[in-house]
Amino acid sequence: MPQVRTVQVTFDCAEPERVGRFWCEVLGYVVPPPPAGVTSWEEFDRSLPAERQGSAFACQDPTGVGPRLFFQRVPEGKVVKNRVHLDVRVGTGLVGEERVAALEAECARLLALGATRVRLMEADGFDESCLVMQDVEGNEFCLD
Numbered sequence: 001m002p003q004v005r006t007v008q009v010t011f012d013c014a015e016p017e018r019v020g021r022f023w024c025e026v027l028g029y030v031v032p033p034p035p036a037g038v039t040s041w042e043e044f045d046r047s048l049p050a051e052r053q054g055s056a057f058a059c060q061d062p063t064g065v066g067p068r069l070f071f072q073r074v075p076e077g078k079v080v081k082n083r084v085h086l087d088v089r090v091g092t093g094l095v096g097e098e099r100v101a102a103l104e105a106e107c108a109r110l111l112a113l114g115a116t117r118v119r120l121m122e123a124d125g126f127d128e129s130c131l132v133m134q135d136v137e138g139n140e141f142c143l144d
Contacts, residue, residue: 008068009086012078013137016071020057022136023069025113026088029059032068078138087130087144095128103131103143110143 013019023029031041038044045053055073060066090106091099100120107117110133118132118140131143 006067008070010070010072011139012074013071013139014073014077015137016055016057016073019135019137019139020059020069020071022113022115023071024059026110026115026135027059027066027069028062029066029069030062032058032060082140085139086141088141090143091128091130092144096123099123100129103129106143107131107133 011019011023020031024031034041034044038047048055057071058068060068088106091102094102100122103120107115111117114136116134116138118134121127121130121132123129128144132140133143134140
């Protein structure tokens, strides 16, 4: 039987801490403790060569259930639709107007954090409604 592995979801971005803190708020994630020997992430960052400072950020599920998220600075900007995206599960078990109301309420909260609303995809007889959004750097995700 194959070994079950944990996964980390990695985001390429221009501003790792900004994007990471956005996702901390969206998901209720936390910033992990800094490495041994330093008292803060700021101290750790200052210990890096100048070109590496601010180049990465991470957050994790405080319950240990969800995957760790890692944000790494890359030189190029986003130019096309994501091939992989996160579905943030806010309407699980809800249908119809009740589901759309839950999606809209979460959308309003995330807009205040800097997200962008793209479109509501209404239930079609096969799939329930979901709301397509973008994070603070334009990466698509869905409220599902």
